[in-house]
Amino acid sequence: MGKVAARMKVMPQNPDIDLDDLQERLENALPEGAKINRVDRENVAFGLIALMPTVVVPDDAGGTEAIEEAFSDVDGVESVGVDQVGRI
Numbered sequence: 001m002g003k004v005a006a007r008m009k010v011m012p013q014n015p016d017i018d019l020d021d022l023q024e025r026l027e028n029a030l031p032e033g034a035k036i037n038r039v040d041r042e043n044v045a046f047g048l049i050a051l052m053p054t055v056v057v058p059d060d061a062g063g064t065e066a067i068e069e070a071f072s073d074v075d076g077v078e079s080v081g082v083d084q085v086g087r088i
């Protein structure tokens with residue numbers, strides 16, 4: 001059984017959100033079996049910075065839907081999308 005790495009794009013609700021705190025809340029919201037491998041930050045516009053976590057999940061976990069739902073429920077998150085997906 002392989003693993004899947006998904007690079008997600010998490011947009012905060014506003015530029016004033018503490019990104020370190022938001023990153024910690026995202027890590028705590030992960031479904032069982034998933035883990036964040038790394039988190040990059042991407043300047044979007046007007047001081048808004050997106051978090052770009054790379055999440056590793058087992059291949060049998062059913063894709064990224066559970067992660068997208070978990071991240072969407074985190075306080076301070078405006079939107080969640082999948083940037084890239086690949087098998088490792």
